[in-house]
Amino acid sequence: MDSRMQQYLSDPFLAHLYGEIRKAGPLKSAQIDITHVCNLRCQGCYFFAEDLDRFKAPKQESDFDAFVEREKARGTNYMTVVGGEPSLMLDRLKKIYDNFYLVVVTNGTRRIPYEGFENLPIAVSVWGDHETDTNLRGQGRLDVFARGLANYKDDRRVAWYYTTTPGNVHEIESVVRQCVENGNYVSFNFYGDISQASGAVDHRRGFGEVCREIDRMIELYPERILLTSYIAQSVATGELYGDRWGHEVCCTLTVDHEKNAGRLQNGKPYNTHFRAYNPDLQTTRRCCAGDDRDCSNCFECWAHFSWIILNMERHLGSKQEFTNWLTTMFLFYLSNRVVDFDSGVRLMPEIHRRLAPLREPAAPAAPTLLTETATIGDLVIESL
Numbered sequence: 001m002d003s004r005m006q007q008y009l010s011d012p013f014l015a016h017l018y019g020e021i022r023k024a025g026p027l028k029s030a031q032i033d034i035t036h037v038c039n040l041r042c043q044g045c046y047f048f049a050e051d052l053d054r055f056k057a058p059k060q061e062s063d064f065d066a067f068v069e070r071e072k073a074r075g076t077n078y079m080t081v082v083g084g085e086p087s088l089m090l091d092r093l094k095k096i097y098d099n100f101y102l103v104v105v106t107n108g109t110r111r112i113p114y115e116g117f118e119n120l121p122i123a124v125s126v127w128g129d130h131e132t133d134t135n136l137r138g139q140g141r142l143d144v145f146a147r148g149l150a151n152y153k154d155d156r157r158v159a160w161y162y163t164t165t166p167g168n169v170h171e172i173e174s175v176v177r178q179c180v181e182n183g184n185y186v187s188f189n190f191y192g193d194i195s196q197a198s199g200a201v202d203h204r205r206g207f208g209e210v211c212r213e214i215d216r217m218i219e220l221y222p223e224r225i226l227l228t229s230y231i232a233q234s235v236a237t238g239e240l241y242g243d244r245w246g247h248e249v250c251c252t253l254t255v256d257h258e259k260n261a262g263r264l265q266n267g268k269p270y271n272t273h274f275r276a277y278n279p280d281l282q283t284t285r286r287c288c289a290g291d292d293r294d295c296s297n298c299f300e301c302w303a304h305f306s307w308i309i310l311n312m313e314r315h316l317g318s319k320q321e322f323t324n325w326l327t328t329m330f331l332f333y334l335s336n337r338v339v340d341f342d343s344g345v346r347l348m349p350e351i352h353r354r355l356a357p358l359r360e361p362a363a364p365a366a367p368t369l370l371t372e373t374a375t376i377g378d379l380v381i382e383s384l
């Protein structure tokens with residue numbers, strides 16, 4: 001193990017986080033659209049923006065079962081399940097649940113039952129407070145947020161996946177409070193204005209204020225916010241140790257897709273196992289966020305987790321930088337319930353406390369770019 005890492009791990013709290021990750025073991029991940037069908041048409045949804053619903057989900061159950069077996073044989077042990085709307089395909093979701101670690105992302109309009117899905121990490125999407133969410137997601141008629149709250153009252157499987165928009169920062173506190181009072185957890189995502197609606201949802205306004213508001217939510221509800229200041233900042237700035245967010249550094253790319261051939265040779269780390277499957281479960285697309293997606297409108301939070309995690313060596317310059325990295329890694333395992341959730345989530349206040357220097361007005365100097373190659377030890381993270 002790298003001597004600097006060894007030194008940082010003499011801190012019992014960091015050693016505990018690291019030990020939990022080691023105990024859980026490495027993840028080999030893939031993403032699937034479990035269906036091409038959706039009961040909503042949210043404004044600027046990347047899935048419909050690229051007509052990804054033209055790849056129809058297999059009709060035969062045996063074809064779906066064969067896919068599950070192929071992925072198991074390939075070594076996949078973790079799946080991000082999206083679509084389309086996964087809650088319309090409960091039987092298939094159950095098969096994924098029974099065979100892999102997973103997270104399912106849902107619009108919340110149909111409840112995923114407790115029975116049979118007791119430890120399922122459910123990310124329920126919301127894009128703003130009731131009026132905003134109704135306009136952006138419910139076509140001005142359906143209060144999607146209210147439906148989700150009712151469906152998942154006091155359901156500890158749920159972490160809301162709150163896609164924030166720069167012009168609606170003032171709604172963040174109200175949305176978070178309602179989610180917390182509903183008995184759930186909260187994570188954040190950042191809206192990409194693919195349909196160029198501009199105004200309040202225009203990502204070109206930047207996410208600086210959104211980040212500051214997320215920081216305030218962390219101070220208010222440290223035990224309930226499942227995103228760190230560090231991750232939020234990496235999304236908002238699009239910077240990591242001198243690298244600029246985009247395809248050339250992105251890590252959640254389908255490894256054997258022709259569109260990525262050049263990128264995967266540029267020396268930047270990437271997830272060596274990852275594939276993003278279209279709903280037909282035969283074809284794949286370039287990356288988790290689309291096939292022809294313009295990277296300048298992509299602020300995909302899960303993809304940023306991978307970016308940080310796979311750039312572990314660059315985070316060894318100081319104990320704070322290592323803490324930034326290790327808490328990102330731990331939060332990924334925790335949110336996906338790869339480590340024990342109930343005991344792990346109790347560590348959130350301390351995790352946020354360790355990242356408090358990032359939230360103070362006199363922010364620390366920009367991280368140093370490390371050129372030295374460090375040994376990662378035997379913690380296998382290449383394939384996360």
Ligand SMILES: C[S@@+](CC[C@H](N)C(=O)[O-])C[C@H]1O[C@@H](n2cnc3c(N)ncnc32)[C@H](O)[C@@H]1O
Nearest residue numbers: 044045046082083084085105106107125191192
């Ligand atoms: C395509 S949806 C599929 C799952 C499910 N139908 C849902 O809405 O949660 C996957 C995730 O992408 C997010 N999403 C879709 N379009 C987006 C965009 N333009 N910017 C940011 N997030 C977006 C949704 O909010 C959701 O969290």
Ligand code: SF4
Nearest residue numbers: 038041042045084107
């Ligand atoms: S519910 Fe999900 S898949 Fe359906 S349109 Fe909205 S974001 Fe897209």
Ligand code: SF4
Nearest residue numbers: 250287289293295298
């Ligand atoms: S669109 Fe996003 S996820 Fe896809 S390659 Fe670009 S940066 Fe990565």
